[in-house]
Amino acid sequence: MKxxxxxxxxxxxxxxxxxxxxxxxxxxxxxxxxxxxxxHLKLEACTGCGLCAMDCPANxxxxxxxxxxxxxxxxxxxxxxxxxxxxxxxxCRQGALHMSSTEWELAALDKTPFLMRIGDTRNAGTxxxxxxxxxxxxxxxx
Amino acid sequence: MxxxxxxxxxxxxxxxxxxxxxxxxHFQFTVDGEIVTRAYVRLGYAHRGIEKAAESxxxxxxxxxxxxxxxxxxxxxxFAYCLAVEQxxxxxxxxxxxxxxxLVAELERIHSxxxxxxxxxxxxxxxxxxxxxxxxxxxxxDILEGLTGNRVNYSANILGGVKFDVDDVQAASIRKGLxxxxxxxNHYLQVLGKDAMFLQRTRGIGVMTRAxxxxxGAVGPTARASNVMRDMRVTAPYSAYRQFSIRMMLDxxxxxxxxxxxxVQELLESIRLxxxxxxxxPQGELSVxxxxxxxxxxxxVRLEAPRGEVFYYIKSNxxxxxxxxxxxxPTICNLNSVIRLxxxxxxxxxxxxxxxIDPCFSCNDRMVTLADERDGSERLMTWSELRQHGxxxxxxxxx
Amino acid sequence: MTLISVLIALFVFPxxxxxxxxxxxxxxxxxxxxxxxxxxxGPRWFQPFADVIKLLAKEEVIPxxxxxxxxxxxxxxxxxxxxxxxxxxxxxxxxxSYGFSGDLIVVLYLLSLLTLCIGLAxxxxxxxxxxxxxTRTLTQLFSYEAPFLLAxxxxxxxxxxxxxxxxxxxxxxxWLILTQPLGFVVALVGLMGKLEMPPFDAPEAHTxxxxxxLTEYSGRGLAIFDLGRAVELIxxxxxxxxxxxxxxxxxxxxxxxxxxxLFVMVGLQSLLTRLRIDQTIGLxxxxxxxxxxxxxxxxxxx
Numbered sequence: 001m002k003x004x005x006x007x008x009x010x011x012x013x014x015x016x017x018x019x020x021x022x023x024x025x026x027x028x029x030x031x032x033x034x035x036x037x038x039x040h041l042k043l044e045a046c047t048g049c050g051l052c053a054m055d056c057p058a059n060x061x062x063x064x065x066x067x068x069x070x071x072x073x074x075x076x077x078x079x080x081x082x083x084x085x086x087x088x089x090x091x092c093r094q095g096a097l098h099m100s101s102t103e104w105e106l107a108a109l110d111k112t113p114f115l116m117r118i119g120d121t122r123n124a125g126t127x128x129x130x131x132x133x134x135x136x137x138x139x140x141x142x
Numbered sequence: 143m144x145x146x147x148x149x150x151x152x153x154x155x156x157x158x159x160x161x162x163x164x165x166x167x168h169f170q171f172t173v174d175g176e177i178v179t180r181a182y183v184r185l186g187y188a189h190r191g192i193e194k195a196a197e198s199x200x201x202x203x204x205x206x207x208x209x210x211x212x213x214x215x216x217x218x219x220x221f222a223y224c225l226a227v228e229q230x231x232x233x234x235x236x237x238x239x240x241x242x243x244x245l246v247a248e249l250e251r252i253h254s255x256x257x258x259x260x261x262x263x264x265x266x267x268x269x270x271x272x273x274x275x276x277x278x279x280x281x282x283x284d285i286l287e288g289l290t291g292n293r294v295n296y297s298a299n300i301l302g303g304v305k306f307d308v309d310d311v312q313a314a315s316i317r318k319g320l321x322x323x324x325x326x327x328n329h330y331l332q333v334l335g336k337d338a339m340f341l342q343r344t345r346g347i348g349v350m351t352r353a354x355x356x357x358x359g360a361v362g363p364t365a366r367a368s369n370v371m372r373d374m375r376v377t378a379p380y381s382a383y384r385q386f387s388i389r390m391m392l393d394x395x396x397x398x399x400x401x402x403x404x405x406v407q408e409l410l411e412s413i414r415l416x417x418x419x420x421x422x423x424p425q426g427e428l429s430v431x432x433x434x435x436x437x438x439x440x441x442x443v444r445l446e447a448p449r450g451e452v453f454y455y456i457k458s459n460x461x462x463x464x465x466x467x468x469x470x471x472p473t474i475c476n477l478n479s480v481i482r483l484x485x486x487x488x489x490x491x492x493x494x495x496x497x498x499i500d501p502c503f504s505c506n507d508r509m510v511t512l513a514d515e516r517d518g519s520e521r522l523m524t525w526s527e528l529r530q531h532g533x534x535x536x537x538x539x540x541x
Numbered sequence: 542m543t544l545i546s547v548l549i550a551l552f553v554f555p556x557x558x559x560x561x562x563x564x565x566x567x568x569x570x571x572x573x574x575x576x577x578x579x580x581x582x583g584p585r586w587f588q589p590f591a592d593v594i595k596l597l598a599k600e601e602v603i604p605x606x607x608x609x610x611x612x613x614x615x616x617x618x619x620x621x622x623x624x625x626x627x628x629x630x631x632x633x634x635x636x637x638s639y640g641f642s643g644d645l646i647v648v649l650y651l652l653s654l655l656t657l658c659i660g661l662a663x664x665x666x667x668x669x670x671x672x673x674x675x676t677r678t679l680t681q682l683f684s685y686e687a688p689f690l691l692a693x694x695x696x697x698x699x700x701x702x703x704x705x706x707x708x709x710x711x712x713x714x715x716w717l718i719l720t721q722p723l724g725f726v727v728a729l730v731g732l733m734g735k736l737e738m739p740p741f742d743a744p745e746a747h748t749x750x751x752x753x754x755l756t757e758y759s760g761r762g763l764a765i766f767d768l769g770r771a772v773e774l775i776x777x778x779x780x781x782x783x784x785x786x787x788x789x790x791x792x793x794x795x796x797x798x799x800x801x802x803l804f805v806m807v808g809l810q811s812l813l814t815r816l817r818i819d820q821t822i823g824l825x826x827x828x829x830x831x832x833x834x835x836x837x838x839x840x841x842x843x
Contacts, residue, residue, distance in 0.1 A: 002338035005812035007270050009327075014580040020277045021582045034306060036291035057199065057206035085206045085297040090305055099291075154669040154750075162748040173673075176818065245608055265748045267815020273579035339740060339814040420831065490817040493748050 003027035030109060031101050036084045036104040040116050041075055045096035052088035052097060061088060080114040151179060151354075154489065158187045162265055162493040165503035169496075173489055181484040181492075187522070188504045196467040199225060200358050201301060204464060211377060211469060212505040213294055214254045218447040219469070220299045222454040225380065227301055229501040230458050231432050237382070237424040239303035244382040245419050248292065252323065253282045254448035254500075255405045255412075259330065262497035266343045273325055278326045281458045285319045288312060303429025313420045320413050321417045327409045334402045337471045344398040348483045348495040351396055354479050357478045362450020363408065364499045365399035367393045374446035382398060388415055388462035389511040447472055449500050549616060555633040560624060563633075564771030565589040567778070569622065571807055578811040589771070593764050601760030606667045615662045616758070616765035623772040624652035629705050630779050631788075634795040640706040645697060648705060649690060652735065652776065655769050656682045659744075662766075663754025674753025677818045678744040685741075686823040688829035689731030695724040695836060696784040705780075713788030723836040726835055727787045732777045733806055734821070736770070740813040741821055778802050 020028060031037075048071060050063040060081040066072040089097045108114065151174040158166035166187035172180035179541050182409040192211055196204045221243055228235060235243070256279035263271035283293040289312055290296040308316075328487045334340065344434075350360070355368040365372045375383045391407040393400035438460040444453050450472025457466040476499040483491050523531065548802075551557060568589045575640075576583025603609055629637045629644040656678060663675025697703050699720075700711035718725045734741040745753035755766055782789065782798040789795040816824065 002341060003283040003336050004338050005809075006333045006337040007274070007812055010274055010580075011270065011808070012813050014578055017580065018581045019577070019582045020280075023582075030289075034288060034291045036297070054200070055202040055730045057203040083206060083295075084292070085209075085295075086291065086305060087202060087206065087297075087300070090300050091202070152669060152672075160631075161751060176673075204552065267746060267748070268813075269739070270579050270811045273581060277580055337814070342816070342820060343814055348792065439576070488817060488819065490743065490746065490749050 025126075031104065033101050035045045035101040035104060036086050037100040038079065038106060039077055039082065039084075039088065039097060039099055041077070042098075043096045043118060046075065046093060047071070048075075049093070050094065051091045055087050055091040056082075057085060057087065058083050070091065075118045077116040078114060079116060080111065151424045153417075156492070161351060162496065163501075164261065165501075165502070167501070167503045169492075171489065176488045176490070178484050178487055178489060178492060180520070181481045183481055185474075185477075185503065185506050188506070193467050193469065196464055198463065199338075200462045201434070201464065204467070205299065205301060206297065208467075209295055209297065209438050212471070212502055214257060214502065215250065215447040215449065215452070215471075215505065216295045216357065217250045217298060218445055219451055220297070221247055221381075222443050222452055224299045224301055225443045225445070225458070226441040226454045226456040227436055227480065228432070229443065230436050230439050230456065233302065233430055233432060233438070235303045235381075236426045236430055237385075237426065238307075238426040239430075240382040240429050241386070241419050242304045242306075242308060242424055242428075243299060244386065245308070245416060245523045246286070246296060248416050248419075249282060249286055249289070250296070250415075251448045252409055252411050253279060253286065255409050256282065257495070258405065258448075258500045259334075262500075263340075263495040265341065265493040268340055269338075271330070275326075275330065278323060281319050281322055285316050288315060300429055302432040303427070305428075307428055308420070308423060313423075316420060317417065320526050322415060324410065327406060327413070331403075331410075334399070334406060343400065343491075343494060344402060347398045347487065347491050348498055349395070349397045350403075350479055350483060352394075352483070355396070355479070358482060359475045360450075360479050360499075361475045361501075362447070363391075363401055363404045364476050364479065366391060368396035369394045370450065374444050374451050378444060380445060382419070382485065385424075386415055386418055388412075398494060398498045405500075418462075422524075435460060436464075449473055449502060449505075450490060469505075471502065473499065473502045474506050477501065477506075516538065546840045550638075551628070555635050557624060557628050560627050560632065560772050561768055562774060563592065564768070564773075564775045567774050567799070567803060568771050570803060571624045571774075572591050574804065574807045575811055578807065584680045585664070593767060596665065596759075596764035596767065597761055599760040601664050601762055604666060604668070604757050605620065607665050611665050613663070615658045615665070616769070619655045619658035620765050620769040620772070622658070623769045623776065626651035626776050627772065630776050631706070631709050631783055631795075632775070632779055634789045634791040634793075637706045640704050643703045645693065645705050645708070645765070648776070648780065649693065653682060654783060655773055656735070656791055659754050660768065661754075662758065666754075666757040668757060670750040670752070670756045671754055673750050674756065677750075678737075678754050680818055681737070681741065681744055682819055684825040685734035685829065688692055688825055688833050691737060691830075691833040691837065692724045692728040692731055693780070693784065695721050695833070698837075698840060709783040709788045712784055712829050713787075713790055716785075716787045718785045718787075721836055721840065722822060723832045723839075724770070725781075726786060726824075727803070727836070728805065729809075731829065732781050733809065735777055736774055739810045740816045742815055743818040743821055746815060747819050750811070756837075775799070 005071060048060060048063055049067055053061040053063045058081045060078045062076040064074045064076070065075065084099065151170045151172055153170050153172045156169040156171065157163045158168050168184040168187070170182040171178045177260060183326065196207055199207060205220055205223055208223045209216045211219045224235070247436050248279055255277050257476045260275040260279070262271070262274040263275065286296055287293045290298045298306070350368045355365050355370045360368065360370065361372055369392055371377070371390060371392065375388045376390045380385070389411055390409060391404050393404050404458070436458045440455070440457045442453070444451055452472060453470040455468040459465040480496050480499055483495055487495065553559060566589075569584065569586055571585040572588070603612055626648045628639050630650050631637055648662055660675045660679040660682065663671040663678060666672070696708050696717050699715070699717070700708040703707060706770070725791060737744055745755070755763060758766060774837045779789065779795070780801040786798045786802065
């Protein structure tokens with residue numbers, strides 16, 4: 001049997017309900033813990049094997065080995081190339097990589113925060129930075 | 143494209159930019175008043191060279207490349223790729239991983255059908271259904287985000303298994319979401335089947351008989367709405383569909399309303415299957431190791447994407463990169479039916495007929511024929527011929 | 542009346558500027574209510590104004606092959622027609638002071654002039670979508686015009702006059718929605734057709750023919766057409782609500798009744814799917830005319 005306006009119950013209920021749209025950025029929904037956000041590298045666990053770089057579909061990770069015997073290497077992470085697929089986390093045999101579930105607002109006004117360079121801390125006296133040189137975009141909304 | 147108005151018929155171009163098309167594709171409809179007398183389609187606007195790009199990336203990287211063939215059926219593409227590569231390597235993913243793969247595939251089907259429902263309601267001019275079905279689609283996207291980590295392009299698979307596990311907390315939240323979706327789906331079943339004005343736009347329009355569907359090679363819900371029994375999950379079960387069987391939803395009317403009904407019934411069936419999987423998830427590991435170099439050979443798999451049958455052929459020559467990868471997606475089978483059915487209908491029905499097959503143009507563009515602009519002749523070239531042609535062309539130009 | 546007060550009445554309040562501002566505000570109400578019914582947020586109050594200002598700031602592209610005088614002149618004529626129609630209609634509850642016997646027909650003609658201009662503008666352009674849109678606009682115009690006119694004449698019959706001012710004065714004491722319910726239904730649906738509101742928006746079905754007759758318009762021309770549409774909205778609402786909903790005696794009543802009518806129209810808009818153009822004609826020439834003739838039968842013989 002055909003009727004008119006079968007969506008009437010939905011429509012009339014909506015008159016008295018709040019909109020389903022979220023008022024971002026005033027209201028931010030909590031992200032689930034599985035969200036694949038910004039990548040973080042634990043330098044102490046990393047051996048510089050480069051499997052993550054080999055497996056990255058977007059070539060977002062580059063491992064530059066400076067001295068294999070002394071284990072001096074740098075890891076460059078290009079945030080703008082990353083597709084946040086999580087393959088690097090899987091490929092890493094040492095469990096040195098994990099993806100944050102809270103850092104996902106990564107927009108920036110210029111490209112400098114998008115190159116994160118992580119160096120080796122085990123050898124002092126090298127000209128390699130010991131911590132990430134460029135931080136991701138400042139959390140402007142906090 | 144003709145520009146003349148001869149007698150009373152002229153050609154209306156639809157696309158590549160058109161509000162009815164969510165992705166670029168070019169249609170030309172010759173109309174006489176409001177009745178379409180001739181239809182023509184030209185594709186190729188979303189061609190990205192994925193099959194060629196896959197040949198220069200290793201097996202692991204290709205998984206993510208192929209996921210991006212399509213946005214809404216991305217998991218099916220990675221699923222098919224994993225199955226084909228695992229076939230080449232003679233390993234099988236553990237049962238728990240397979241069940242989780244099917245779980246995500248069915249969630250993706252729900253996502254895709256809700257999206258399609260909204261889009262086709264929008265094409266009909268029923269924006270309220272569009273807004274409500276997309277609001278409900280957010281629920282399934284949130285489920286998928288909690289499960290896999292992303293709302294679209296889930297990256298759930300790795301070669302040999304899946305990346306993540308389903309624990310009890312997640313299972314409970316999935317069930318809660320499914321309850322809500324089931325209630326909404328039953329409501330939409332009413333709306334699509336009873337709303338008089340909407341039925342005026344769908345009942346009796348775009349009728350494709352069973353014989354026509356078989357000749358035109360329609361697949362997926364488009365074919366099932368014309369009583370053609372084609373569903374890869376039932377006729378050739380793969381992966382966990384061998385343990386968790388699914389029912390084929392058929393409809394004998396073959397018009398737009400039938401296609402709507404088939405998809406909504408499939409939604410309910412997917413919800414039922416997901417619940418069954420959650421209740422009976424097999425124990426075990428999540429993945430099995432695959433070597434970096436896949437043994438030489440050929441593999442072909444056929445899966446059921448939300449739009450129909452997707453076919454993958456992979457050839458390996460024993461290295462860490464594939465030699466040839468071929469993807470055939472369902473929309474290219476169904477587009478022929480649009481062209482055939484559009485003739486004789488009113489112009490206003492054409493976007494609805496197009497929406498009825500659930501088109502996904504990004505999936506489509508595989509091969510391009512080169513047309514010589516001097517005389518309009520078309521020919522196919524191999525890569526070496528194309529390279530030689532380029533060299534000759536620039537040598538000519540340099541002279 | 543002094544020249545100043547006449548000029549103010551014509552150009553500022555209740556004509557001209559007030560009409561345009563009120564029309565845009567009513568457009569906002571339309572969009573916002575539709576959004577609320579669809580469980581979304583909707584635009585902020587200044588959105589239609591911002592749209593018009595943005596359009597006025599954009600370049601107007603005159604396509605090849607059109608008659609440039611028609612192209613630029615038609616929007617102006619459309620807006621002029623709509624604004625002139627307001628002179629005879631009790632906008633803002635103020636009784637029309639320039640009325641004359643028979644001005645109901647003039648008002649309806651001037652409103653149709655707007656639709657006719659849109660159709661001509663579409664026919665003027667060479668592109669396919671405009672031609673189809675123009676055909677549909679004019680087809681729709683010819684199909685709802687007769688029942689709508691008859692539904693508007695129903696109150697005229699019982700009021701014994703064809704002057705809008707006199708009919709509204711009569712309607713203030715008699716709620717014609719109760720005595721002529723069928724006429725009200727036809728008038729309501731006819732108004733939705735006149736304003737090309739969904740489900741009667743086949744002439745500008747943007748999923749089929751991009752923007753219908755106005756596809757080639759941009760910048761100033763499109764802004765003026767939009768303003769004409771906004772004015773048409775408010776005049777149409779005033780006409781129907783003052784005839785059937787018991788007249789509009791003063792400004793608060795005017796606002797309440799027209800918004801109430803708009804509320805009902807938006808509700809219908811959200812519930813119904815767009816009709817194809819042949820279905821629209823079928824609907825009008827079958828049910829619309831039938832209903833209104835039945836109504837007239839009852840009115841004359843009962």
